[in-house]
Each structure stands twice: as structure tokens, then as C-alpha cells.
Amino acid sequence: MANGYTTDLSEDEIRPSTDAPEVVVQRLPLYVRVLAQFDAADAEMVSSEQLGSQLHMTPAQIRKDLSYFGRFGKQGRGYNVKRLSLELRSILGLDRQWNVGLIGVGRLGRAIIAYPGFKPEGFHVVAAFDADPSVIGSSVGGIDVRSIDQIKQTVAELDIQIGIVAVPASNAQSVFDALVEAGIKAILNYAPVAPQVPQDVKVRGVDPVLALQSMTYFLKS
Amino acid sequence: MANGYTTDLSEDEIRPSTDAPEVVVQRLPLYVRVLAQFDAADAEMVSSEQLGSQLHMTPAQIRKDLSYFGRFGKQGRGYNVKRLSLELRSILGLDRQWNVGLIGVGRLGRAIIAYPGFKPEGFHVVAAFDADPSVIGSSVGGIDVRSIDQIKQTVAELDIQIGIVAVPASNAQSVFDALVEAGIKAILNYAPVAPQVPQDVKVRGVDPVLALQSMTYFLKS
Numbered sequence: 001m002a003n004g005y006t007t008d009l010s011e012d013e014i015r016p017s018t019d020a021p022e023v024v025v026q027r028l029p030l031y032v033r034v035l036a037q038f039d040a041a042d043a044e045m046v047s048s049e050q051l052g053s054q055l056h057m058t059p060a061q062i063r064k065d066l067s068y069f070g071r072f073g074k075q076g077r078g079y080n081v082k083r084l085s086l087e088l089r090s091i092l093g094l095d096r097q098w099n100v101g102l103i104g105v106g107r108l109g110r111a112i113i114a115y116p117g118f119k120p121e122g123f124h125v126v127a128a129f130d131a132d133p134s135v136i137g138s139s140v141g142g143i144d145v146r147s148i149d150q151i152k153q154t155v156a157e158l159d160i161q162i163g164i165v166a167v168p169a170s171n172a173q174s175v176f177d178a179l180v181e182a183g184i185k186a187i188l189n190y191a192p193v194a195p196q197v198p199q200d201v202k203v204r205g206v207d208p209v210l211a212l213q214s215m216t217y218f219l220k221s
Numbered sequence: 222m223a224n225g226y227t228t229d230l231s232e233d234e235i236r237p238s239t240d241a242p243e244v245v246v247q248r249l250p251l252y253v254r255v256l257a258q259f260d261a262a263d264a265e266m267v268s269s270e271q272l273g274s275q276l277h278m279t280p281a282q283i284r285k286d287l288s289y290f291g292r293f294g295k296q297g298r299g300y301n302v303k304r305l306s307l308e309l310r311s312i313l314g315l316d317r318q319w320n321v322g323l324i325g326v327g328r329l330g331r332a333i334i335a336y337p338g339f340k341p342e343g344f345h346v347v348a349a350f351d352a353d354p355s356v357i358g359s360s361v362g363g364i365d366v367r368s369i370d371q372i373k374q375t376v377a378e379l380d381i382q383i384g385i386v387a388v389p390a391s392n393a394q395s396v397f398d399a400l401v402e403a404g405i406k407a408i409l410n411y412a413p414v415a416p417q418v419p420q421d422v423k424v425r426g427v428d429p430v431l432a433l434q435s436m437t438y439f440l441k442s
Contacts, residue, residue: 021277022277023276023277023278024277025435025438025439026435028434028435028438029431029434029435030431032434055244056242056243056244056245057244057282058279058281058282058285060279060281060282061278061279061281061282064279091438092434092435092437092438093437093438093440094434094437098433098437098440100433104328106327106328106329107325107327107328107329107387107388107389108327108328108329108387108411110389111389111390111412112429114390115390115429117429117430118429118430118433121430121433121434123430123433161440162433162436162437162440164429166328166329167328168328168331168332169332169335169336185439185440186433186436186437186439186440188429188432188433188436190329190411191332202436202439204432204433204435204436208333208336208338208339208385208409209338209339209342209344210250210251211409211425212319212321212339212342212344212383212407212409212425213249213250213253213313213315213342214246214247214249214250214313214425215383215407215409215423215425216313216314216315216319216383216407217246217249217312217313217314218246218406218407218423219314219319219382219383219406219407
């Protein structure tokens with residue numbers, strides 16, 4: 001990162017971001033979304049107060065989060081909306097295409113293939129895998145379903161960087177093992193399991209309990 | 222809330238929490254988890270600095286978030302781990318049982334029924350629904366699968382407060398409509414759609430794009 005990304009900031013303004021905590025990185029996409037809202041409202045500049053107001057975070061927290069990645073704002077002038085958005089998208093790697101392999105072509109897998117939200121954001125599902133012989137060889141949403149035995153070979157062949165796991169819990173760990181073996185470093189996990197993966201592999205799960213726990217507050221009010 | 226929850230704080234220490242922003246409420250379960258880690262490490266007291274360090278949030282942000290719900294800490298002494306955890310669990314409604322209805326008994330739905338993480342946290346899946354006549358009437362994980370036409374009647378009969386939607390995208394909105402019609406106010410959505418619901422109904426979705434966007438950062442480093 002520190003050596004890799006281009007920016008219109010001068011060299012001495014760039015701080016290395018290798019020490020940005022993971023939870024801060026996880027907040028950046030929210031910033032990108034809020035910036036898109038300000039941009040859609042034709043706002044040219046935005047303050048950390050305005051960003052904080054949208055995200056219900058203190059302005060100091062916003063400034064601290066952003067400071068891990070560079071100096072984007074001018075004291076008292078706030079942030080240029082378009083520029084900060086472009087910078088954050090670049091930092092997050094959202095300005096390029098990512099090839100995604102989907103494992104599990106059941107109901108959920110089919111819905112994922114059909115999901116219209118991925119491609120506009122640069123995530124292209126280019127391969128699908130299943131263990132069921134009756135599904136292997138068929139085409140789902142224009143994608144040929146391969147055997148999960150072909151994961152490693154296909155990841156190399158199609159330059160796949162991201163895996164999406166949509167298999168039953170009982171099969172999930174073996175699928176994770178296969179993805180790790182194939183060199184995949186980022187996995188979106190729909191299976192309700194806590195997979196074992198090496199430290200350099202990122203897994204984002206749908207955590208249903210966490211989601212439920214933030215709704216019960218409103219039920220009991 | 223302001224009138225409803227019991228606590229060992231004296232009356233004048235309790236601030237109404239009706240104005241707690243939703244994103245702050247969404248952070249509370251994370252606090253509960255981190256407090257459980259401190260408790261497991263036999264820590265009696267914890268400071269906003271220590272909590273902030275675990276969550277990579279500024280101590281001021283932690284204190285501000287908690288201030289929406291009451292005055293939990295003593296200046297300079299920090300928070301009592303067990304007490305704060307109990308208070309937050311009470312505030313979030315995690316100290317009781319919630320009855321959950323699952324709609325969609327495909328692969329994902331079956332995995333949700335089998336997921337061992339719900340019950341220890343108080344979420345009991347007490348009913349399952351599907352549109353497929355070949356599945357209706359069967360038993361999945363000890364739960365009888367009913368027709369989705371029976372949602373309203375079953376919600377009333379079994380005192381269901383939460384819905385989990387695990388149907389294909391094409392069927393999702395009609396399921397949301399049925400849950401809303403049945404009086405459900407909290408829905409966990411696994412379908413890759415943005416459902417239309419009334420303002421007083423909370424929906425937590427798995428947002429796959431947001432999850433992917435927070436991983437690509439690590440891929441490009």
C-alpha cells in the first residue's frame with residue numbers, strides 16, 4: 001500500500017497505512033457510501049462533523065480513522081467529496097475488477113449469482129463450484145458449474161482472488177481448506193460456521209447473531 | 222425503554238435512551254462481546270481506553286456511545302465488567318428468549334435451523350415456512366415446516382417476534398409483506414434484495430458488497 005497506490009497528494013503527505021487496524025478498514029466502505037450520498041446531493045466539501053452526523057460517530061473518530069490512510073482534509077475546510085471518495089475507493093481497491101469464485105450452487109448460491117449488486121461494484125462471479133454431480137456441468141446464470149475438485153486449477157486459470165462460500169455447514173470447512181490450498185486470501189462466508197483459516201486469510205461472515213442482537217433493542221422498546 | 226428497564230442505577234442516573242441512534246445500537250453487541258472477553262480474562266474493571274483499544278475506537282467515542290443509555294462508569298475508575306455487560310445485555314434485550322420464525326427451508330434455511338449459535342443467545346427458531354408443497358409437512362431439525370400461507374396465524378399462535386428470510390430473491394418481497402402483515406417488527410434478511418418495509422420494521426441484511434469491500438483492501442496490499 002505505502003508504495004503501491006497513486007494519489008494526487010504530495011509524497012510527504014502520504015502516511016503508510018500498513019498499521020491501519022482491521023476494524024477501521026471495515027468502516028471505510030461506509031464512508032464511501034456516505035460520500036456518494038453527499039456527492040449525489042452536489043456537495044463539494046464535507047466536514048468531519050457532517051460525516052460524523054451521518055454515521056453517528058464523533059468528528060474526532062472520523063479524522064482519526066482517515067488519518068491512517070493519509071491527510072485528506074484541510075484544517076477548517078473539510079474534505080473534498082469527490083476527491084476523498086476516489087482516494088478511499090483506491091485505497092480499498094474498489095477501482096478495479098475482482099474475480100470471484102462461488103462455491104455452492106444451491107438456492108443461496110443461485111441467488112448470489114443472480115444478485116445484481118456485485119458487478120457494478122467490480123465483483124465479477126466468474127466461476128461456480130458444487131459437489132453435487134447432478135449440478136456439475138450445468139449452467140447457472142451463464143456460469144458453468146464445476147466440481148469442487150477443480151477449485152485450485154480454476155482459481156489459477158481464471159485469476160480468481162475472492163471466494164464466496166454458500167455450502168451447508170457440514171461441508172464448509174473442507175471448502176475453506178480447498179480455497180486456502182488454492183491460494184485464496186479473501187472469503188465471504190455464508191455458511192453458519194466459524195472456519196479455521198491461516199492468519200493471512202480474511203474471512204467476512206454473515207454473523208446472524210450479531211445482526212439479531214442489534215434488532216432486539218428496538219423490539220423491547 | 223426510558224420507563225421500562227430495571228437497573229441497579231439510581232433513578233437520576235438513568236438517561237432516556239429513546240434518542241440513541243441506530244448505528245450506536247448496532248455497535249452495542251460488539252461491546253457485549255468484548256466485555257465477555259475481559260470477563261473471561263477475570264478483569265473486574267475496564268477503562269474506555271481498554272475497550273477502545275480492542276475495538277479500535279477512541280475512548281471518547283466509547284463514552285459517548287454508552288452515554289446514550291445511562292451513566293455506567295465512574296470518572297477515573299472505568300467500568301465494572303460484569304455490571305456493564307449485564308446492563309448492556311438488558312438494554313439490548315439479550316436477557317430473555319426471542320421466538321424466531323424462519324421462512325425458506327432450502328439449503329440455507331436448513332443450515333440456519335442447524336446453527337448452534339442461536340439458542341445460547343436466546344434466539345429460538347420455533348417455526349419454519351416454505352412455499353414448496355413437497356417440503357410442507359416435513360420435519361427439519363425437529364421443526365414442522367408449514368405453508369407460507371400460515372405465517373400470520375403461526376406468528377400469533379407461537380408468539381413469534383423475529384423473522385428470518387432465507388428465500389430466493391424473486392420470492393423475497395412477498396415474504397417480507399407477509400411478515401409485516403403478521404405484525405413482525407424485526408427481520409434478518411439473507412435474500413440478496415433490498416426489501417420495502419414500513420419504517421417501524423427493522424431489517425438487518427447480510428450486505429455482501431459491504432463485506433467484500435472491506436476485504437479487497439487486504440488483497441491489494
